[in-house]
Amino acid sequence: MLSGKRVLLGVTGGIAAYKAVELTRSLIKKEASVTVIMTKNATEFISPLTFQTLSGNPTYVDTFAASRYYDIAHISLTEKTDLMIVAPATANCLAKMALGIADDLLGTTVLALKAPLLLCPAMNVNMWLNPAVQENLDKLKKRGVFVLEPAHGELACKAEGYGRLPEIEEIIEEAESILTEKDLSSEHILVTAGPTREPIDPVRFITNYSSGKMGYALAIMARRRGAKVTLVSGPTNLKIPRGVDFVRVTTAREMYEAVLEHFNAATVVIKAAAVADYRPREVSPVKIKKRTGTLSLLLTKNPDIIKELGKRKGNRLLIGFAMETENLIENAYAKLKRKNLDFIVANALTDEGAGFEKDTNIVTIISKSGEVEKLPRMEKIEVAKCILDKVVRYRGK
Structure with a gap:
């Protein structure tokens, strides 16, 4: 399960970024060790100090000034990781990952990652349904990336539809499933x-x-x-x-x-x-x-x-x-x-x-x-x- 596991949590710049705080708390309750990487846009929604206080680990941010060790962080972080979760994963984040763009710490970390990767998209319903977004998701899935599709409901833009970040308990369940040995796969x-x-x-x-x-x-x-x-x-x-x-x-x-x-x-x-x-x-x-x-x-x-x-x-x-x-x-x-x-x-x-x-x-x-x-x-x-x-x-x- 998650007890004793090392989880790397990527937080991108969407309105659902605040829910990553509850996700961090839930992971810690499951006795996981959590380290957070934030994009620069994510810091516009929530402070890195919040994650650092909750997790007890340094929070890494997408600027060279934020970490003296930026040049090696993407390597050292992935070597210590059992699972990486990106929540929320914005449309921009998905596009960059699908193309292998590594212009920030999150992107370089994903490219260096050997552990399983779980993406939890959250965005406007029209963006979610856009063919470009769906094509990017298909590319990522074909590479073995796990995707927990967004929930249906009222969005921040007041629209109704798919695009909400999945419930925290669903993210936790999917994370536990990914890390569990598949010894009943023939049953x-x-x-x-x-x-x-x-x-x-x-x-x-x-x-x-x-x-x-x-x-x-x-x-x-x-x-x-x-x-x-x-x-x-x-x-x-x-x-x-x-x-x-x-x-x-x-x-x-x-x-x-x-x-x-x-x-x-x-x-x-x-x-x-x-x-x-x-x-x-x-x-x-x-x-x-x-x-x-x-x-x-x-x-x-x-x-x-x-x-x-x-x-x-x-x-x-x-x-x-x-x-x-x-x-x-x-x-x-x-x-x-x-x-x-x-x-x-x-x-x-x-x-x-x-x-x-x-x-x-x-x-x-x-x-x-x-x-x-x-x-x-x-x-x-x-x-x-x-x-x-x-x-x-x-x-x-």
Whole structure:
């Protein structure tokens, strides 16, 4: 990931330059070491001292007066870099890079760079759509440069369209993806996530507390590691991960159908969704009115998705989850055997800092051979990494 990585951040002279401050802060929170190069125009929007104060490293500016070591800076900086990000990357910056122009420190640094380069363009929508800009981007992509295309929204010029600097969290995610080993590039991983909702009437439904965070973390981490990822998700408030094929469903039966539709193409299936076991036998077409006494709902069983997948498994790797309130290992292992799983990820509802709606989890990974690995409390993205490490080891990669 980004911890311990040396990131060189290039800041050019666009109105979005101020957002590079937040990007610097976010990179540092990820425990990266950040060094900033600014173009002269960028200093018109923000002070070099701001970046120097945040990063704790010198800020390099595009004038000979700004650095006594300008003549060697572009070499020494690149030798110490794991990743270079240019954010914002203006149309002028893209044109100069595409042509190999090196008339400033940023340009000479890019030419001397051996590490991966990530460009984050930001400009007026008409400039972004200009054929010259697109041709320059195509040239850069063909050279192996990573480009995170701008977001859609209101621009500084009050126009609406593509041209906004991508969200900081998206830049961070792309940076982490670039620096992650692609040890799952031969896999197509199908992940299920979130809860399901079983309607009672037009305004009420049966559901559970699942937030989908664990499943989304698995999809994000699998994509970072090079896998083709299909994410089938029940209703959540989470942002759709970049670079995955996303399928949204609501009910258990919809999830069942979506999973079977994408099952044949998958080499690994990770079922992290918390699917309702039962649904109302009948759904009222109108809102059920409050009445005296009790209300009874007759429930019928939903399809057992993972059991069905276990029957069709073939050579696929099948991983399930088990949330338990008692006898964690015994109950989870029994489920693994019953459903024909290769691994099961078990967690106890009573563990502090684990379970539904939390950003952290405490899990035990149990294999079909009976091997038990208990993990300490960690961020769900780290739990996802550990689960996928198991996939890699199982595949013998």
